[in-house]
Amino acid sequence: MKIIRSITEMQRTAGKFKRNGRTIGFVPTMGALHEGHLSLIRRANKENEITVTSIFVNPIQFGPAEDFRFYPRPFKQDAALCRKEGVDFIFYPGPEQMYPPGFKTYVDVFEMGDFLCGPLRPGHFRAVTTVVSKLFNIVFPTAAYFGQKDAQQAVIIQRMVKDLNIPVKIKVIPTVREKNGLALSSRNIYLSASERKDSVVLSEALKSAKKMILSGRRNADTIIKAMRKLISAKKNAKIEYISVVGLEDLKPLKKIQEKCLVALAVRFGRTRLIDNIIVKS
Amino acid sequence: MKIIRSITEMQRTAGKFKRNGRTIGFVPTMGALHEGHLSLIRRANKENEITVTSIFVNPIQFGPAEDFRFYPRPFKQDAALCRKEGVDFIFYPGPEQMYPPGFKTYVDVFEMGDFLCGPLRPGHFRAVTTVVSKLFNIVFPTAAYFGQKDAQQAVIIQRMVKDLNIPVKIKVIPTVREKNGLALSSRNIYLSASERKDSVVLSEALKSAKKMILSGRRNADTIIKAMRKLISAKKNAKIEYISVVGLEDLKPLKKIQEKCLVALAVRFGRTRLIDNIIVKS
Numbered sequence: 001m002k003i004i005r006s007i008t009e010m011q012r013t014a015g016k017f018k019r020n021g022r023t024i025g026f027v028p029t030m031g032a033l034h035e036g037h038l039s040l041i042r043r044a045n046k047e048n049e050i051t052v053t054s055i056f057v058n059p060i061q062f063g064p065a066e067d068f069r070f071y072p073r074p075f076k077q078d079a080a081l082c083r084k085e086g087v088d089f090i091f092y093p094g095p096e097q098m099y100p101p102g103f104k105t106y107v108d109v110f111e112m113g114d115f116l117c118g119p120l121r122p123g124h125f126r127a128v129t130t131v132v133s134k135l136f137n138i139v140f141p142t143a144a145y146f147g148q149k150d151a152q153q154a155v156i157i158q159r160m161v162k163d164l165n166i167p168v169k170i171k172v173i174p175t176v177r178e179k180n181g182l183a184l185s186s187r188n189i190y191l192s193a194s195e196r197k198d199s200v201v202l203s204e205a206l207k208s209a210k211k212m213i214l215s216g217r218r219n220a221d222t223i224i225k226a227m228r229k230l231i232s233a234k235k236n237a238k239i240e241y242i243s244v245v246g247l248e249d250l251k252p253l254k255k256i257q258e259k260c261l262v263a264l265a266v267r268f269g270r271t272r273l274i275d276n277i278i279v280k281s
Numbered sequence: 282m283k284i285i286r287s288i289t290e291m292q293r294t295a296g297k298f299k300r301n302g303r304t305i306g307f308v309p310t311m312g313a314l315h316e317g318h319l320s321l322i323r324r325a326n327k328e329n330e331i332t333v334t335s336i337f338v339n340p341i342q343f344g345p346a347e348d349f350r351f352y353p354r355p356f357k358q359d360a361a362l363c364r365k366e367g368v369d370f371i372f373y374p375g376p377e378q379m380y381p382p383g384f385k386t387y388v389d390v391f392e393m394g395d396f397l398c399g400p401l402r403p404g405h406f407r408a409v410t411t412v413v414s415k416l417f418n419i420v421f422p423t424a425a426y427f428g429q430k431d432a433q434q435a436v437i438i439q440r441m442v443k444d445l446n447i448p449v450k451i452k453v454i455p456t457v458r459e460k461n462g463l464a465l466s467s468r469n470i471y472l473s474a475s476e477r478k479d480s481v482v483l484s485e486a487l488k489s490a491k492k493m494i495l496s497g498r499r500n501a502d503t504i505i506k507a508m509r510k511l512i513s514a515k516k517n518a519k520i521e522y523i524s525v526v527g528l529e530d531l532k533p534l535k536k537i538q539e540k541c542l543v544a545l546a547v548r549f550g551r552t553r554l555i556d557n558i559i560v561k562s
Contacts, residue, residue: 011448019300102530104391105410105444111385129386130445137446163386164411165418167292249383 001083003090007098007138010091014052014140023048026141026168028132031055032072032186033081036176040145041085043173052139053082054091056098061127072186091139098134107133109156109163115250116152116263117274120240128153129160136168143169147176149183151261151276155250175275177203183275195268198234202266205230205242206277209262213279218256220244231266240265240272247278256281282364284371288379288419291372295333295421304329307422307449309413312336313353313467314362317457321426322366324454333420334363335372337379342408353467372420379415388414390437390444396531397433397544398555401521409434410441417449424450428457430464432542432557436531456556458484464556476549479515483547486511486523487558490543494560499537501525512547521546521553528559537562 004010017024025044029037037053045051055078062068075092082090106126112118113125136144146154154172161170176184181203182196191199205227212223224242231237242264244253253260256279263276285291298305306325310318318334326332336359343349356373363371387407393399394406417425427435435453442451457465462484463477472480486508493504505523512518523545525534534541537560544557 007446011446015448019302021300102440103444104393105388105441106391107386107388107445109386134444134446137448140448159383160386163384163415164388165288165292165415167296167418 001079001087001090003079003092005092005094005097007093010052010089010093010138011140013089014050014138017050018140022050023142024050024052024140026135026139026144027051027053028135028144028146029053029055030057030071030186031078032074032189033078034176034184034186034188036147036149036184038081038085039176040147040173041082041087043171044143044145045086047171048142050089051085051087052089052091052141053087054093054135054139056091056093056095056131056135058098058127058131059095060099061124061131063121063124066121067187067190072189091135098131106130107160107164109159112152112156112159112250115245115252116241116243117265118152120265125153125156129156132157133160133164133166136166141168143171145171145173148172148278149175149185149275151263151278152250155248181207183273185273187271187273190271191268195236195271198236199266199268199273201231201234201237202264202273202275205264206262206275209244210277210279213256213260213262213281220253220256220260223256223262227262227264231264236268238267240267282360282368282371284360284373286373286375286378288374291333291370291374291419292421294370295331295419298331299421303331304423305331305333305421307416307420307425308332308334309416309425309427310334310336311338311352311467312359313355313470314359315457315465315467315469317428317430317465319362319366320457321428321454322363322368324452325424325426326367328452329423331370332368333370333372333422334368335374335416335420337372337374337376337412337416339379339408339412340376341380342405342412344402344405347402348468348471353470372416379412387411388441388445390440393433393437393440393531396526396533397522397524398546399433401546406434406437410437413438414441414445414447417447422449424452426452426454429453429559430456430466430556432544432559433531436529462488464554466554468552468554471552472549476517476552479517480547480549480554482512482515482518483545483554483556486545487543487556490525491558491560494537494541494543494562501534501537501541504537504543508543508545512545517549519548521548 306329
């Protein structure tokens with residue numbers, strides 16, 4: 001495994017593999033790797049000849065009140081995990097290299113950032129699509145792997161790739177959960193013992209929503225109300241949103257047809273957790 | 282020479298050349314080819330193994346009051362010119378293929394569209410950078426060729442390519458002019474005989490600006506005033522702007538240091554003409 005810090009070296013290396021007709025599987029991450037990331041890496045590794053992981057805590061996707069400075073950066077541990085999983089290259093650039101002075105180009109998927117996390121994190125998805133565009137131009141992936149946990153991100157990136165004709169396959173991999181149901185996230189380490197215990201309610205609320213829909217409930221408000229009641233029972237929980245939206249356009253649904261995404265963001269203390277479930281009835 | 286209408290076929294074709302290590306020179310155009318375009322094609326042909334020209338009248342870069350419907354589309358003549366110049370592939374997609382329903386991704390270079398043509402053509406440069414991004418993802422060029430006549434476009438595209446790490450070299454080729462100095466443009470065919478005659482004043486004003494700067498004048502307003510006087514002497518001419526700006530950031534200069542871009546947009550009847558000159562003192 002090789003760690004590459006330079007953009008041009010990564011382009012040269014990936015370009016050579018590409019020219020030789022080798023397939024490149026790419027897993028972009030912000031580090032602090034957990035089993036969720038590792039499941040993406042394993043899929044990338046299985047489906048491609050070369051596996052590249054990027055580790056880059058993207059400064060522009062954090063709001064001014066968000067946790068950029070405190071976001072965990074256990075690089076040595078991450079590198080060891082990557083090596084163990086058979087990653088061939090870690091791309092590990094510095095922010096000054098990714099955003100040099102004078103930087104002013106952004107890739108924006110309109111409307112799809114208006115729902116779910118968008119209004120609460122202005123500029124976040126534009127920052128994600130911008131950095132992912134850059135990374136695709138540096139790593140030349142055949143396929144790139146994203147987690148279903150970040151559902152909105154995955155949908156927006158799929159739209160971007162389609163709209164801009166980017167020659168990469170996007171694969172969205174199921175959320176990995178703890179035994180109790182809590183979706184894995186690099187931010188779970190912020191949770192206190194009691195918050196961690198209470199946060200189980202998120203996956204329980206999603207499961208109960210699925211059950212309601214599968215048993216014939218079609219009114220989104222009814223589902224949301226029931227979830228809100230369940231989650232609010234935990235004193236620590238502060239709901240940011242609970243939404244039932246279309247799978248492709250992320251627009252809020254009133255009446256659920258065949259398929260939908262039930263998604264939520266809830267704060268426990270200073271920790272913001274998101275989770276979601278796809279329901280096909 | 283082959284004409285390709287399908288995005289996926291173009292990607293497959295270009296991808297094969299790319300994998301075989303062949304260099305691809307790319308000239309994106311809106312058709313209605315003139316000697317200016319041909320000078321780009323010749324350079325692309327000379328410097329690369331494969332030459333691709335795209336012909337696509339990009340609907341989203343025209344304002345509602347602009348000439349999208351009437352923009353000239355002499356495809357047969359264009360194809361004959363391309364064949365004569367040794368173009369290998371014309372990429373000639375339809376608008377419904379480039380912008381299918383649900384399209385919502387845009388590439389935007391901020392600030393640099395705030396000057397010169399930007400305020401008068403809202404959304405124009407965003408549309409240009411978006412379509413050029415798409416074309417780069419379809420044609421996989423080693424180098425892409427743009428005319429200095431569209432100076433702002435060239436600077437914005439260079440910024441985009443740098444910011445997004447797009448692996449393509451951008452080459453900006455000098456403006457081709459008629460003997461009397463008029464910069465070649467597909468829109469010159471709109472000019473009446475008298476407008477065509479009067480429009481020579483644009484290149485004359487630019488030349489006189491260059492002379493003033495080289496003779497030591499450093500105050501941009503003085504230069505602009507003198508140009509304005511020259512151009513206003515033509516009754517048909519309606520000045521949209523005359524600006525002296527920095528070469529890299531396009532910001533208006535008060536005092537001219539070593540290098541600057543003198544640029545203008547002037548209407549003759551319904552025809553909008555642009556021209557510019559780079560001055561290095």
